[in-house]
Amino acid sequence: FVSAKINKKFDLIIGNPPYIRWKNLEDDLKQELSTNTIWNKYFNSLCDYLYIFILKSIELLNEKGQLIFICPEYWMNTTHSISLRNFMVSNGYFEEIYHFNETPIFDKVTVSIVIFKFVKSKQSKGKIKVAKYYANQKLTVETLTKLKFQEDFKDAEYLQVSQFKKNERWLLQSDEVREELKILENNCVKKTQNSLLNLFNEEKLEFNTIGDVCDIGNGLVNGLDKAFQVNGFLLNEHEKKATLNVVKAKDLKPFFAESVTKYIFIKDGLNETEVIEIYPNFYQHFQKYKEDLDKRYQYNRKINYWEWVFLRNFTLFSKRDKRIFVPCKERISNKNYFRFALVDKATFPTQDVTAIFKKANTKESLEYILAYLNNPIIFDWLKCNGIVKGNIVEFSEKPIASIPFRIIDWNNSNELFLHNTITETVKQYLKTKMQSDIDTINYSFNKLFEIT
Numbered sequence: 001f002v003s004a005k006i007n008k009k010f011d012l013i014i015g016n017p018p019y020i021r022w023k024n025l026e027d028d029l030k031q032e033l034s035t036n037t038i039w040n041k042y043f044n045s046l047c048d049y050l051y052i053f054i055l056k057s058i059e060l061l062n063e064k065g066q067l068i069f070i071c072p073e074y075w076m077n078t079t080h081s082i083s084l085r086n087f088m089v090s091n092g093y094f095e096e097i098y099h100f101n102e103t104p105i106f107d108k109v110t111v112s113i114v115i116f117k118f119v120k121s122k123q124s125k126g127k128i129k130v131a132k133y134y135a136n137q138k139l140t141v142e143t144l145t146k147l148k149f150q151e152d153f154k155d156a157e158y159l160q161v162s163q164f165k166k167n168e169r170w171l172l173q174s175d176e177v178r179e180e181l182k183i184l185e186n187n188c189v190k191k192t193q194n195s196l197l198n199l200f201n202e203e204k205l206e207f208n209t210i211g212d213v214c215d216i217g218n219g220l221v222n223g224l225d226k227a228f229q230v231n232g233f234l235l236n237e238h239e240k241k242a243t244l245n246v247v248k249a250k251d252l253k254p255f256f257a258e259s260v261t262k263y264i265f266i267k268d269g270l271n272e273t274e275v276i277e278i279y280p281n282f283y284q285h286f287q288k289y290k291e292d293l294d295k296r297y298q299y300n301r302k303i304n305y306w307e308w309v310f311l312r313n314f315t316l317f318s319k320r321d322k323r324i325f326v327p328c329k330e331r332i333s334n335k336n337y338f339r340f341a342l343v344d345k346a347t348f349p350t351q352d353v354t355a356i357f358k359k360a361n362t363k364e365s366l367e368y369i370l371a372y373l374n375n376p377i378i379f380d381w382l383k384c385n386g387i388v389k390g391n392i393v394e395f396s397e398k399p400i401a402s403i404p405f406r407i408i409d410w411n412n413s414n415e416l417f418l419h420n421t422i423t424e425t426v427k428q429y430l431k432t433k434m435q436s437d438i439d440t441i442n443y444s445f446n447k448l449f450e451i452t
């Protein structure tokens with residue numbers, strides 16, 4: 001297909017084209033592409049074999065001809081497919097897009113799949129009919145039929161989306177969300193970058209990020225959670241000191257944590273006799289879990305059954321600062337908010353939680369950062385740009401670090417005022433839990449983002 005000389009034009013091209021990243025292409029295919037006029041005009045060695053199938057197919061269509069492909073969705077969003085997207089925007093419009101997220105459609109293929117119908121046209125264009133399906137289950141004819149006729153059911157979402165424009169990423173989101181995200185990104189863009197460059201490539205935009213202002217770490221791993229929880233049994237004085245305060249993911253709410261769970265935490269380097277002597281109640285408690293504790297992953301060293309297996313980020317967590325906790329994973333099918341919560345110093349996260357600390361040179365308050373992360377606009381940003389698998393958003397170190405951050409211009413008295421209002425209102429909300437405080441916080445952010 002790549003080299004074929006095709007002299008006819010078509011009303012309909014339908015297919016399941018190949019998709020292979022350049023680096024995985026066989027040498028003879030690379031060779032073939034490197035002498036191909038279309039490839040050389042639009043693409044390069046950062047592109048995908050798929051792109052030429054889409055572009056050449058559109059060239060082969062008559063005016064009003066249709067291209068219907070089932071293929072991965074990544075090219076709708078990546079930097080190196082910009083020339084393909086701009087070509088499509090200039091040569092026609094989308095009528096329908098079906099987005100299947102993690103639904104396993106082809107055996108052994110794990111990428112998200114889309115089916116799109118593109119019409120080659122010089123005429124005006126209406127909105128795109130978008131259907132999204134979120135269930136991580138095999139597709140049935142029944143499901144497909146429902147999606148086609150936009151019948152409401154769990155795990156389906158329908159949107160009318162304006163036609164895409166040149167030089168933008170294609171987000172399958174409502175126009176309001178697309179507009180809101182543009183505002184957010186404009187607010188967070190680094191001021192120092194070469195603005196001339198950005199005129200030509202919007203995707204080169206660099207943001208101030210949460211990673212610039214915060215240190216982030218995933219929680220400590222014990223390998224068998226229930227064995228380490230202190231559940232009401234009596235403790236001697238040594239044992240009382242050998243515990244950690246932990247906030248579990250299930251106890252996190254937006255802005256605050258509901259309760260603290262005590263965990264056994266015996267320092268490394270003791271032998272069993274010493275443990276029996278100093279921590280007799282803990283020793284007793286561990287006996288019923290001993291077999292399972294010995295089966296824990298050993299991280300290439302011998303770990304005694306009363307010890308935690310992986311104290312990652314322990315130094316960070318030992319800082320004498322307040323911190324923000326967030327569950328490592330959050331299912332968003334049934335809620336439209338995340339749970340970033342402020343917790344006290346000397347409170348530790350376990351493996352189900354990621355902790356966020358203000359860097360020493362960060363001027364914005366931790367309350368401001370907390371409110372920022374809980375803002376609805378960040379929810380929308382993460383839904384579109386975060387690591388989303390099926391319906392679950394992942395909050396490990398990297399995705400949190402990449403969230404764009406709205407820094408405060410400290411020379412601007414209005415921004416200073418809004419920062420302080422947000423900070424004080426968060427403090428007040430943590431005491432009173434009044435909904436009106438949340439309204440004030442969101443109102444202040446809208447002012448800061450200049451959303452009217």
Ligand SMILES: C[S@@+](CC[C@H](N)C(=O)[O-])C[C@H]1O[C@@H](n2cnc3c(N)ncnc32)[C@H](O)[C@@H]1O
Nearest residue numbers: 001002003004015016017018019029049070071
């Ligand atoms: C994703 S598979 C789809 C297979 C089949 N159409 C289906 O739906 O089961 C892509 C197909 O494109 C074929 N292919 C790869 N390079 C091609 C080329 N340059 N010209 C024509 N077909 C090609 C592959 O052999 C493969 O069968």
